[in-house]
Amino acid sequence: DVKVTQSSRYLVKRTGEKVFLECVQDMDHENMFWYRQDPGLGLRLIYFSYDVKMKEKGDIPEGYSVSREKKERFSLILESASTNQTSMYLCASRSGGLTEAFFGQGTRLTVV
Amino acid sequence: SQQGEEDPQALSIQEGENATMNCSYKTSINNLQWYRQNSGRGLVHLILIRSNEREKHSGRLRVTLDTSKKSSSLLITASRAADTASYFCATDQKAQKLVFGQGTRLTINP
Numbered sequence: 001d002v003k004v005t006q007s008s009r010y011l012v013k014r015t016g017e018k019v020f021l022e023c024v025q026d027m028d029h030e031n032m033f034w035y036r037q038d039p040g041l042g043l044r045l046i047y048f049s050y051d052v053k054m055k056e057k058g059d060i061p062e063g064y065s066v067s068r069e070k071k072e073r074f075s076l077i078l079e080s081a082s083t084n085q086t087s088m089y090l091c092a093s094r095s096g097g098l099t100e101a102f103f104g105q106g107t108r109l110t111v112v
Numbered sequence: 113s114q115q116g117e118e119d120p121q122a123l124s125i126q127e128g129e130n131a132t133m134n135c136s137y138k139t140s141i142n143n144l145q146w147y148r149q150n151s152g153r154g155l156v157h158l159i160l161i162r163s164n165e166r167e168k169h170s171g172r173l174r175v176t177l178d179t180s181k182k183s184s185s186l187l188i189t190a191s192r193a194a195d196t197a198s199y200f201c202a203t204d205q206k207a208q209k210l211v212f213g214q215g216t217r218l219t220i221n222p
Contacts, residue, residue: 004154031208042118042200042214043155050208058209090154094210098143098162101202101210103154 002027006091006104013111019078021107023091030096032074034058034066037088037106049074050096081111117213118201124219131188133216135201136181142204144177144184149198149215158186158199191220 007022025032031050035043035058045058047066055066063085067075074093078085088108094101119134135144143162147155161168161177161184168175174187188195200215 033210035212040121040214043212045209045211048209056209059211088152092155092210094208096208098160098204100145100157100160101147101155103156105154106152108152 002102004091004093004102004104006089006107008107009105011107011109013078013081013109015082015111017078017081017111019081019109019111021076021078021089021091021109023074023076023093023104024072025074025093025102026072027093027095027102028071029093029102030071031094032068033092033094033101034064034074034076035090035092036060036085037090043090046076083111085109086111118199118216120216121214122217122219124221125191127191127193127220127222129191131191131195131218131220133186133199133218135184135186135213137184137201137203137213138182139203139205141179144175145202145204145210146173146175146184146186147200147202147212149200151197155200188218193220193222196220 004025033048034046049055049068065077091104092101145160146158149155172189177184198215202212
């Protein structure tokens with residue numbers, strides 16, 4: 001069974017902290033994505049990566065950075081967490097071409 | 113933003129009825145996909161329709177795509193309580209960028 005695993009289901013961090021959200025996939029997929037989901041706004045793309053060490057900005061990259069040192073792992077970094085980054089974060093992966101994406105279970109991050 | 117727009121934002125119907133959700137988008141696409149999300153969980157892929165296809169079926173799901181109008185619809189026939197979820201369309205854009213809409217929240221009443 002295919003699997004995308006996010007390191008935490010729930011996370012509470014303080015304003016100004018550096019936060020790491022980790023995502024691991026076991027399907028040897030080239031492409032990985034980070035989205036945030038907020039009520040009424042749907043899923044918004046933060047960053048995606050199409051290969052190791054390669055990344056592209058999505059629609060809302062401000063305040064975030066990413067790292068992909070290994071094919072199976074894609075990390076989202078909040079350099080200095082702020083309360084407006086309180087949200088559900090979803091990681092996804094897929095192979096190249098016109099394929100379906102597989103999602104992790106989500107990380108609900110609260111910044112206080 | 114290049115997000116798609118789903119319509120309606122929320123839909124409530126009786127069990128056994130059909131549910132129709134619509135999606136409009138702005139850019140040219142390679143394909144369009146529909147996903148389902150149960151409350152507070154990750155998304156699950158339902159169906160993919162390529163830009164050169166007009167209609168696709170999978171079980172109780174029927175998807176149509178009209179690239180001239182930049183729109184798609186998802187029909188769920190003979191709805192069940194277990195179909196209660198949020199449904200999202202996603203457009204496959206250039207360079208593997210997968211962009212989601214805002215979703216339709218579907219409630220099936222027993």
